[in-house]
Amino acid sequence: MRFFKTIQPCNLGLMCIHIWIYCSTHRALPTDGMPLMTVMYLVLSVSLVAMVLADRARPLPESAKRRIDAASAAFMMGSAFFLAFPLPLSGALTTFAGAVLGGVGVGWTYARWAEFYSQLDIHYAAPLVLLTMALGSLAKTVVDLLPPVPATIVLVCMPVVAYATLYRSTASVRPAPEAYRYYNSRTVTSLWRVGFGIAVYSFTVGVIQSTPLAQLASTGAVAIVAKHAGEIIVALALLAWVVALKRGLSFGRIWNLVLVLMATALIFAPYLEDVMGGYLFTFVGVAQTFVIIILFLALADIARHSSYRAITVFAAGWLAYTLPFAVGDILGESLQAVTPDASMVMAAIVWLLVIVTLFFFDESSAGKSLIFTELNDEGDEDTSAKRFGAQQQALNEEKAADMLSLRCTALAQKLKLTPREHEILELMARGRSKTYIAEAFFISENTVRGHVKHLYAKLDVHSKQELVDRVEQTEVRG
Structure with a gap:
């Protein structure tokens, strides 16, 4: 009351x-x-x-x-x-x-x-x-x-x-x-x-x-x-x-x-x-x-x-x-x-x-x-709002202009990736799982798999490690 x-x-x-x-x-x-x-x-x-x-x-x-x-x-x-x-x-x-x-x-x-x-x-x-x-x-x-x-x-x-x-x-x-x-x-x-x-x-x-x-x-x-x-x-x-x-x-x-x-x-x-x-x-x-x-x-x-x-x-x-x-x-x-x-x-x-x-x-x-x-969720320690909120905050912090982010941006521009593909590329380069990416974007894992398949084709790679190597080899112009 x-x-x-x-x-x-x-x-x-x-x-x-x-x-x-x-x-x-x-x-x-x-x-x-x-x-x-x-x-x-x-x-x-x-x-x-x-x-x-x-x-x-x-x-x-x-x-x-x-x-x-x-x-x-x-x-x-x-x-x-x-x-x-x-x-x-x-x-x-x-x-x-x-x-x-x-x-x-x-x-x-x-x-x-x-x-x-x-x-x-x-x-x-x-x-x-x-x-x-x-x-x-x-x-x-x-x-x-x-x-x-x-x-x-x-x-x-x-x-x-x-x-x-x-x-x-x-x-x-x-x-x-x-x-x-x-x-x-x-x-x-x-x-x-x-x-x-x-x-x-x-x-x-x-x-x-x-x-x-x-x-x-x-x-x-x-x-x-x-x-x-x-x-x-x-x-x-x-x-x-x-x-x-x-x-x-x-x-x-x-x-x-x-x-x-x-x-x-x-x-x-x-x-x-x-x-x-x-x-x-x-x-x-x-x-x-x-x-x-x-x-x-x-x-x-x-x-x-x-x-x-x-x-x-x-x-x-x-x-x-x-x-x-x-x-x-x-x-x-x-x-x-x-x-x-x-x-x-x-x-x-x-x-x-x-x-x-x-x-x-x-x-x-x-x-x-x-x-x-x-x-x-009142009174709960671990709630969906806190979990998703903390996740989105962490993603925003990760998008700070470090070298990995700059390399992903350069690669995305070179290959003309979509905004969603660009973000998924960066998360994969940071070692994030498909489950994490699905939760971060509020989408299904099947949808993530579809994006990853397109990414592999555009980058001409066949595994996550090859994707990471491709990102690390990308040159960033000052």
């Missing part, structure tokens, strides 16, 4: 973004056929790509970030006004304007909060984000039930509150232990399964949003309360799991829970009575909210243990959610003309989710299994 004694209320400001994006896009205003979510998520995806490119080119100073903060808040405020306030010209034009402004603003705001979360110890960040989900869902219930004018006022104020609490949180951030940097240019590709799995899930949700399946969901005040109550129950249950029971989180098991919620809704809802089936279909919305909050936490944890900046990690990771959602939404609209019967679409989505969960969210990837690992 130490968490509740140390929590700082300003740290809960992330929920302002959850409230804003959900309530701004789900209030029932006429759109005249304009696909609100598709436009917003496409614009958001473009913004995320721009963030990655800009952040990789040159880190922004804090003064520049503050100016972008102000612009993002203004965009979100204008978006909320266009989307939630019943203007005389409400329709396609105002929906498009709101979607564009919102897509530009919300991505940057999320990224700025990701920067803050990446500075936190996971033992504080995990319960914090779960409590944020619970309180945010409670607040969404209230805002959803407000009349248009009061709801618009609340939504226009949300971006201001989000940034005000962010600045206060950043100024008073609690110090966290130094983190191991085990995600770098050598190992970041080990997360491709996570990215692909999230992309497939998001794609299926986008399809659901724009097909007759979405019509199963109940509407009205009772349905709104039921949906948000489900989100609160899931968040509080996991909060009790982490705080009261002091248990960890498994990324793979979390996705099993998502699969259960989605499959339950898609399989049983169509066969129940209209009211019961509609309430059961709210599980889709609960799963979507849960995925968003857990993905945010996972990206913050990855950023904390990464050699890349937090904005780059967040923008690249969030893109795996936003772009497939927009593509799925577009495809879903097309499917209505091809197959008006939603049963086949429902079956295909359930099948796809099962396959993705089985093959892309298992624990076979070392890179993926390290997500939340510090939360799971």
Whole structure:
């Protein structure tokens, strides 16, 4: 229960973004056929790509970030006004304007909060984000039930509150232990399964949003309360799991829970009575909210243990959610003309989710299994996080400009080796085993054997000793 004694209320400001994006896009205003979510998520995806490119080119100073903060808040405020306030010209034009402004603003705001979360110890960040989900869902219930004018006022104020609490949180951030940097240019590709799995899930949700399946969901005040109550129950249950029971989180098991919620809704809802089936279909919305909050936490944890900046990690990771959602939404609209019967679409989505969960969210990837690992390894002396972290640190130290490294670099340039082949060459020259190399790069030993085979061919050698001799014979020009 130490968490509740140390929590700082300003740290809960992330929920302002959850409230804003959900309530701004789900209030029932006429759109005249304009696909609100598709436009917003496409614009958001473009913004995320721009963030990655800009952040990789040159880190922004804090003064520049503050100016972008102000612009993002203004965009979100204008978006909320266009989307939630019943203007005389409400329709396609105002929906498009709101979607564009919102897509530009919300991505940057999320990224700025990701920067803050990446500075936190996971033992504080995990319960914090779960409590944020619970309180945010409670607040969404209230805002959803407000009349248009009061709801618009609340939504226009949300971006201001989000940034005000962010600045206060950043100024008073609690110090966290130094983190191991085990995600770098050598190992970041080990997360491709996570990215692909999230992309497939998001794609299926986008399809659901724009097909007759979405019509199963109940509407009205009772349905709104039921949906948000489900989100609160899931968040509080996991909060009790982490705080009261002091248990960890498994990324793979979390996705099993998502699969259960989605499959339950898609399989049983169509066969129940209209009211019961509609309430059961709210599980889709609960799963979507849960995925968003857990993905945010996972990206913050990855950023904390990464050699890349937090904005780059967040923008690249969030893109795996936003772009497939927009593509799925577009495809879903097309499917209505091809197959008006939603049963086949429902079956295909359930099948796809099962396959993705089985093959892309298992624990076979070392890179993926390290997500939340510090939360799971508390109190252990020899943990996977410490082992991989120490290994990556040792590799970085070995890359110091000694003679062996210079010879390997010269040989790699002469033979035009790939970056991965260059690094494997250097490790082999240092006497490292294939098992060590596989662990260092978060890849299988079979993959290492493939690289070694190509290396032998390019160097025209037939053994590890011949490889070492070839490196030692390489001349380094001063």
